[in-house]
Amino acid sequence: MMAQKTDKAILVDTSLCTGCKACQLACKEWHNLPAMEFDKVPGTYQNPADRSFNTLTLMRFDEKYDRKTNTFEWLIRKDQCMHCSDAPCVAICSTGALYQHKEGFVAFDQESCIGCGYCAKACPFDIPRYQYDSFTGRDKMNKCNFCQDKITNGEQPACVQTCPTNALELMSWDEAVKQAYKRVEQIKDRFPNANVYGDKIMGGTHYIYVLTEKPEEYGLPTNPKTNELVEFRSGVIKPVTEVLMGAAGIGFLANFIVSSTAFNFNGKDEPEDLLKEEKKHE
Amino acid sequence: MSKAYKRTKYVKRYCVPDQLMHWTVALGFLLLLITGFMIFFKGPASLLTTEAGMAFRQGHRIGAILFIGAPLIYFIFSSKRFGFLVAFKWSKYDLGWLKAAPKHYFVGGEGMPPQDKYNTGQKLYYLVVLVFGFLLAITGLALWHDWFTGPLGVWMLVIHDISALIITIFFGIHLHLTVFHARERASFNAMTTGWMEAEYAEHHHKLWFDKVKYDQMITCGERKMRKIRQENQNQNNTFQA
Secondary structure (H helix, E strand, C coil), X not given: CCCCCCCEEEEEECCCCCCCCHHHHHHHXXXXXXXXXXXXXXXXXXXXXXXXXXXXXXXXXEEEEECCCCEEEEEEEEECCCCECXXXXXXXXXXXXXXXXXXXXXXXXXHHCCCCCHHHHXXXXXXXXXXXXXXXXXXXXXXXXXXXXXHHCCCCCHHHHHCCCCCEEEEEXXXXXXXXXXXXXXXXCCCCCCEEECCCCCCCECEEEEECCCHHHHCCCXXXXXXXXXXXXXXXXHHHHHHHHHHHHHHHHHHHHHHHHHHHCCHHHCHHXXXXXXXXXX | CCHHHHHCCEEECCCHHHHHHHHHHHHHHHHHHHHHHHHHCHHHHHXXXXXXXXXXXXHHHHHHHHHHHHHHHHHXXXXXXXXXXXXXXXXXXXXXXXXXXXXXXXXXXXXXXXXXXXXXXXXXXXXXXXXXXXXXXXXXXXXXXXXXXXXXXXXXXXXXXXXXXXXXXXXXXXXXHHHHCCCCHHHHHHHHHCXXXXXXXXXXXXXXXXXXXXXXXXXXXXXXXXXXXXXXXXXXXXXXX
């Protein structure tokens, strides 16, 4: 599946981002998620260390220090679900808790999540995070849901709404990609490695990034792909299982009918016959 | 009850630890089967989202503990811990058995080569359970405890699915033949009571029966065995004296 031009997308321009973390907080506030214990992450303003069940959006701070030129650069990126068009998590989800919203992004119904953990294995960006319980093990999953409730009511996602520098903007997918390329051109002098990330991977993601450095500098995969086994599982293993189980069931039934008629007339199993035989021997 | 039934003789086939192991694994596997396929198919999976569904999801973990724990404990404590190797011993009789089996199980008929304690079909099933049960256990633990993320994690899932499918089909045959098939009931009774009808044993497990028929004191536990050997020894000594 490919992204539709009219899909909704969020354009992230890292060259405009000041790392104020307002989006990180707005996300928590809107989704009613609790604050976490302070994580000490040395040498950076990033906190907490990673996304979690309660932190769906995280400002990542990467300090890049070049010893040769003695220059320093600070890479800041909003990190959350990329909302792929060709989403392996949707394909592998056991219950349909993850689904493609009609606006294109990957929506999530947490009520239907059974915590099987398959989505985290399929995701090329390592996005899904789980709630763990000492008794039950892995429980519910959580991830950015594009503020699907706000989108449905014609509003902007909480992070976009709160961004003070317009580093985050909601627009149509088509428009976001066009804008992204235009902005890369505009900042080429300052950032020679600037590039657009998201429009050509995973069928087009619904977060489109303007990155000032190459994706790998930000810790992003350069060429993420859907694992072929995900397709194999839904396209081959599941139907084959259904057919084989059905065939086996019919086989047992056939054997039951044929064998019970065949053996019922096999008089030797009857007690009286055994008695007769006994008398013969006596 | 008729005289004929009273006359039926039995031979000892399974000891209590064997039976306990078998039935614990069976219970665990049934739990795993039901809950596993509920997660596998999208329809029933959506039933698992409620509080009751939560219990079902735990059922899969409890089943796993029984399924893995029982053989492990058996392996550690039983003196017959390497008994499972019988599943790897195959001879030319086994091929003949496989050829004659379909007809035998549908309409009866002879021509089955003589069999040892476990016939070819039982050995085949044992082999499948050993190999794919092991794979299920390893991949299942990996899925449960998130040993692998990314592509390796998906591999675990796929191996888990395929192993489950194969073992389920063979389990179906096992269940069908022992519980529902008109003639093989004696085999089921053997696993529940530990004793097998002598006539059935002679007919279905000739090689084994010939070994044990004169030796009614087979044989649960080394200690009992030693005591019996001692008694025989004493008897012989008395005769010689």
